[in-house]
Amino acid sequence: MSRNEKYRVLVVDDEKPARKRLGNLLEQHDAISEIVEAKNGVEAVSQIETNPPDIVFLDVQMPGVGGFDVIDTIGPEHMPLTIFVTAYDKFALKAFDASALDYLLKPFSDSRFETAMDKALDRLAEKSPQSLHQGQDSEVLELIARRQRPGELWNWLVIKTGGVTRFIMAEDIDWIEAAGVYVNIHSQGKEYLYRVGIGTILERLDPFQFVRIHRSSIVNVKSIKHLEKRSHGEFDVVLKDGTYLTLTRSYREAFENALGQSL
Structure with missing residues (x-):
């Protein structure tokens, strides 16, 4: 993929005004071909499973199935590029442990949103066959290292x-x-x-x-x-x-x- 590609984005938030704000900001991007919404974690899991987006803006705290539950259900290795959106900064460390690309703290400015989007689009543009192959090599090396650390992989x-x-x-x-x-x-x-x-x-x-x-x-x-x-x-x-x-x-x-x- 390159910066000329068009991407599909999923916005997950139980609050309609929050979904609308992100939708309005995303509509200004030529690189976005489709914006899909989910108002809870269950809908988010269904969307990701049936038609995976390229980027997901994921609210942390939602009734029932929250943002981290979504990642746990899908599995980090199957998640699209994920940008967490929340009103609580206490979840930041856990978000990055879950391999989040970025973390938007409500209320966020337009410029802060643009920083997160630029990061996501740059990451997608890097996904050439060569970079993917290099990433696979790194994963193999990491697996070897994990096997040598007691308790990393459960026997x-x-x-x-x-x-x-x-x-x-x-x-x-x-x-x-x-x-x-x-x-x-x-x-x-x-x-x-x-x-x-x-x-x-x-x-x-x-x-x-x-x-x-x-x-x-x-x-x-x-x-x-x-x-x-x-x-x-x-x-x-x-x-x-x-x-x-x-x-x-x-x-x-x-x-x-x-x-x-x-x-």
């Missing part, structure tokens, strides 16, 4: 239930299912509630072994028996224990990358 999960603390080895996990803001761990025919979000746990498991195949599920590649092709580029993922999961189109590329092969 086991510590799960507390009913006064009992269980240690579930990561290699024994068959698949992981979103359960609201938490996840259910499916391991050797048993199910355990684990109090972290699906995006968080994906970040801490070995990406060569665990792959997200759906907004609500992660699978251990070693637990897959075979795939059955469905319509529209989707697949049924059949596990060795007979469980049927779905590989959706939006996660097919990541799955193929993990395999190193096309389906």
Whole structure:
């Protein structure tokens, strides 16, 4: 992409005046081809999953599903360029930990908005095949470094239930299912509630072994028996224990990358 490209922007805020202000500012940009709105986190997740925007302006505090919940549900690796928008500066550090591109503190000036937009457009323009390849090399080096740091990648999960603390080895996990803001761990025919979000746990498991195949599920590649092709580029993922999961189109590329092969 270059600065001559046109981009799609998603504005997520539960307050209509806030969405209108951002929309008015975005309409002045020739580089923006489409502005889409979401008035809550659930709508934001749906928009990102079905038709991912290039940039998302994401409110932090919204009723029910907030901005960080959106990132946790989608997964940081699948998020568009994200600019957080909030009235509270206390979330700034957490926002950048979530790989936010910028952080607009309400009320923000037009010039502050333009600074954030310039940063986003420059970042999109840098996404040439060469820069993407260099980014992949950096990711590999970072993964190697993480494997050498104790606790960076989880080899086991510590799960507390009913006064009992269980240690579930990561290699024994068959698949992981979103359960609201938490996840259910499916391991050797048993199910355990684990109090972290699906995006968080994906970040801490070995990406060569665990792959997200759906907004609500992660699978251990070693637990897959075979795939059955469905319509529209989707697949049924059949596990060795007979469980049927779905590989959706939006996660097919990541799955193929993990395999190193096309389906």
